[in-house]
Amino acid sequence: MDVVDLADGTTQHITLPFVIGQFHPFSRDLWLVCETGTDRKYLLTKPFPEAPAPCVLHPIESSNLSGEEAEQWKSISTRSLPPGALSSIVREEKRSRSNRLLVGSEDYASIAVAQPDQLLEKSPVSFYSFHRQKQNGNKPLQSESKVNPLNKLISADTVPPVCLPTTAQVVRLVPDSAVPKNDDQIRKEDEDPRHFRAQSPLGYLEVTDVSRRSVRYIPFPGRRDLSLYARLAGKPLVMAPTTYEGVVTVDVAGRVRLWETGLSNLVQSLEKWKGLIGEDYQGPLQVNYSRESGEDVTSPKHGKMDPDNAPHVGGNTWAGGTGGRDTAGLGGKGGPYRLDAGHDVHQLSDEEKDAVPDDVKRAARDMGRRAFKQRLREIQMSEHDAEMYESFSSRVRRQVQSLRVILDSLQARGKERVWLRNQTSGELDDGKLIEGLTGERSIYKKRGDEDPEQGTPQRLPKRLRFVVDVSGSMYRFNSLDGRLGRMMEAACLVMEAFHQYDNKIKYDIVGHSGDSPEIPFVSHDAPPKNDKERLEIMKQMYAHAQYCWSGDHTLEGTDLAITRITAEEADDYIVVVLSDANLERYGIPAEAFGKVLTSDARVNAFAIFIGSLGNQADRLVKKLPSGRAYVCMDTKHLPQVLQQIFTSVMLTR
Numbered sequence: 001m002d003v004v005d006l007a008d009g010t011t012q013h014i015t016l017p018f019v020i021g022q023f024h025p026f027s028r029d030l031w032l033v034c035e036t037g038t039d040r041k042y043l044l045t046k047p048f049p050e051a052p053a054p055c056v057l058h059p060i061e062s063s064n065l066s067g068e069e070a071e072q073w074k075s076i077s078t079r080s081l082p083p084g085a086l087s088s089i090v091r092e093e094k095r096s097r098s099n100r101l102l103v104g105s106e107d108y109a110s111i112a113v114a115q116p117d118q119l120l121e122k123s124p125v126s127f128y129s130f131h132r133q134k135q136n137g138n139k140p141l142q143s144e145s146k147v148n149p150l151n152k153l154i155s156a157d158t159v160p161p162v163c164l165p166t167t168a169q170v171v172r173l174v175p176d177s178a179v180p181k182n183d184d185q186i187r188k189e190d191e192d193p194r195h196f197r198a199q200s201p202l203g204y205l206e207v208t209d210v211s212r213r214s215v216r217y218i219p220f221p222g223r224r225d226l227s228l229y230a231r232l233a234g235k236p237l238v239m240a241p242t243t244y245e246g247v248v249t250v251d252v253a254g255r256v257r258l259w260e261t262g263l264s265n266l267v268q269s270l271e272k273w274k275g276l277i278g279e280d281y282q283g284p285l286q287v288n289y290s291r292e293s294g295e296d297v298t299s300p301k302h303g304k305m306d307p308d309n310a311p312h313v314g315g316n317t318w319a320g321g322t323g324g325r326d327t328a329g330l331g332g333k334g335g336p337y338r339l340d341a342g343h344d345v346h347q348l349s350d351e352e353k354d355a356v357p358d359d360v361k362r363a364a365r366d367m368g369r370r371a372f373k374q375r376l377r378e379i380q381m382s383e384h385d386a387e388m389y390e391s392f393s394s395r396v397r398r399q400v401q402s403l404r405v406i407l408d409s410l411q412a413r414g415k416e417r418v419w420l421r422n423q424t425s426g427e428l429d430d431g432k433l434i435e436g437l438t439g440e441r442s443i444y445k446k447r448g449d450e451d452p453e454q455g456t457p458q459r460l461p462k463r464l465r466f467v468v469d470v471s472g473s474m475y476r477f478n479s480l481d482g483r484l485g486r487m488m489e490a491a492c493l494v495m496e497a498f499h500q501y502d503n504k505i506k507y508d509i510v511g512h513s514g515d516s517p518e519i520p521f522v523s524h525d526a527p528p529k530n531d532k533e534r535l536e537i538m539k540q541m542y543a544h545a546q547y548c549w550s551g552d553h554t555l556e557g558t559d560l561a562i563t564r565i566t567a568e569e570a571d572d573y574i575v576v577v578l579s580d581a582n583l584e585r586y587g588i589p590a591e592a593f594g595k596v597l598t599s600d601a602r603v604n605a606f607a608i609f610i611g612s613l614g615n616q617a618d619r620l621v622k623k624l625p626s627g628r629a630y631v632c633m634d635t636k637h638l639p640q641v642l643q644q645i646f647t648s649v650m651l652t653r
Helices: 083-090 139-147 183-191 193-199 228-233 263-277 350-354 358-378 383-408 430-437 472-476 483-497 531-547 554-565 590-597 616-623 635-651
Strands: 002-005 010-013 020-025 030-035 041-045 056-060 098-103 107-114 126-131 162-164 169-174 203-209 214-220 237-241 247-251 256-259 416-423 444-450 462-469 505-512 519-522 573-579 604-609 629-631
Touching: 083 107, 098 162, 098 169, 107 203, 162 237, 169 237, 358 531, 383 483, 383 531, 383 635, 462 483, 462 554, 472 483, 472 531, 483 505, 483 531, 483 635, 505 531, 505 554, 519 531, 554 573, 554 590, 554 604, 573 635, 590 604, 590 616, 604 616, 604 635, 616 629, 629 635
Parallel strands: 462 505, 462 573, 573 604, 604 629
Antiparallel strands: 002 010, 020 030, 030 041, 041 056, 098 107, 107 126, 162 169, 169 203, 203 214, 237 247, 247 256, 416 444, 505 519
16 A cells, blocks of 8 residues: 655555455544455554554454345445534434444445544444335336436446535435336336436436435436447546535546535525525526637628528528627627517627727727717608507506605795894894893894795796616527516606606706717607607607617716706706616626715715626615615516605605
8 A cells, every 4th residue: 555645745555464345544643454255344543643644553342243245345434423413323422422424335324423533443433224125126227227227337336425514415326226216107118218218318217315314316417328448448427525524426437516415505605596596486497508600700681581580590690580690680790780580599798799800899989970860860750650659558557646746745945035033143133123122132134045844836947857778688698577568658658747847857868888978868848749749759769779789877977977967956956877786797786886876965866776697786776875776577566666755755855
């Protein structure tokens, strides 16, 4: 036996008087050695604590009262079980005892318990085993062996099991025949063995939790038909423990998998998952595979229209494809503008998009601008457009009424310039002369601002400026969560609800995208008067999100809106930013956005997130100033959010 100490860089050679059959290190200073062909076992210990390696042999006396063959241990843990786990297993207080987790062929797991530091003094070692039930009946086993030739390759001894002492678990690879089955499963396997073989996994990871007295089976994915080289290797995979009580497997195809089986580890991973996705997120998830397409761009074009609207991935021929180049579509590079044909999106990486030559980018941008101008010329109200507007208006009709009730209840906030009486300084109040003769001090008056009384009519209208996100991400992810549709519904809600409230509220709607931080849609001097004008504005928003250049001007657009709104005197200044919370992609920290929202004390600026990837919006709200951000994933809740905003404005007098 050669012992290599990697820390000291030394090698020790130990010669034993027998052939070693098994070797298990209990710890750095205590090893278990088994002799080949016999059931004799020995302990190797150090002659003195400073010895470089254990080299003193001690025979182990074992008594087997049942007359069965001695157990051949397949794996033994190198550390003890936690005290709590040991107490729950043996059902008595044994916190001071040394213990190890062991795995044999005929049981799920065993625990060896002994008094500490007395192993070499013929102190008894107690074993607590969790016996495996033997197969009773040959039908399931015969059926399995017929359809699954891997049962001959995979057995309890094929891949050494892994002991995880901290979690009190044993993980081993077992064949299908070791997995308990009900009668329906056995019947289906007998009726259609070929289908069963095609649908079955390579094997199962058997996870035995001794502290919880439970056994779980995890399907191990892989091909049933192993290659000749894999069969010559004698095992379909190798398995080892990780640092934090997990398991790593490497199969014959070279695939590396990390497994978490411990309850505490699973709880921590679940909390991390909830932190990324959200506590109660029920929407669809997507997985991004990053790879280089390896294709060069040429010149931007619209592309051919497929009459069958079949999905096209990659390439540069069809319009409406995904992950391609040169043509109008989604997720590709070098195309003139976005075009959603309703298919799953294959997204190229931002690095590959940035590598597009500047001349191709300029040509694509120019073509997109020309297409946008042409689209604006085509926007005219028709019978089809009337039906389209009705589809938006009908969804927010009840919310329009709710918002108008809120607008009717708005009160004046601007302070009046009046004479403030009963002052201790200022001009002498003629009505207080007699009180002055009697020694009263509050006989003066002076000009000052006074809060309006309840129900006082507004002297000036309130100014509202809505900053809507019409960037490319709104169009790109609209098929995922309908964020652009909600933006248009919100715009329809605002324009209809604020109609004929010019004496109370003057509002603007501006947009921002990668093209500009300020894109005017509605001016307070000329709000839309009818359905045709409102639909044209909504179409412009949709078209801009489709044809604009990628990028983000959320901070610049918000800052510009705060600056513009204070140009005229008003009863109140309110800025509402409607966004999709996609700030992380452009490296915009939440702190910077919060600083812009609170940059002017005269302006009450708020953010409403109507789109989110996972819980992106929830995490952003927590980082922004309290009461300045809201999440509204359903347009029907927008009036309540605006009511909260108006209420908070009234309370900050």
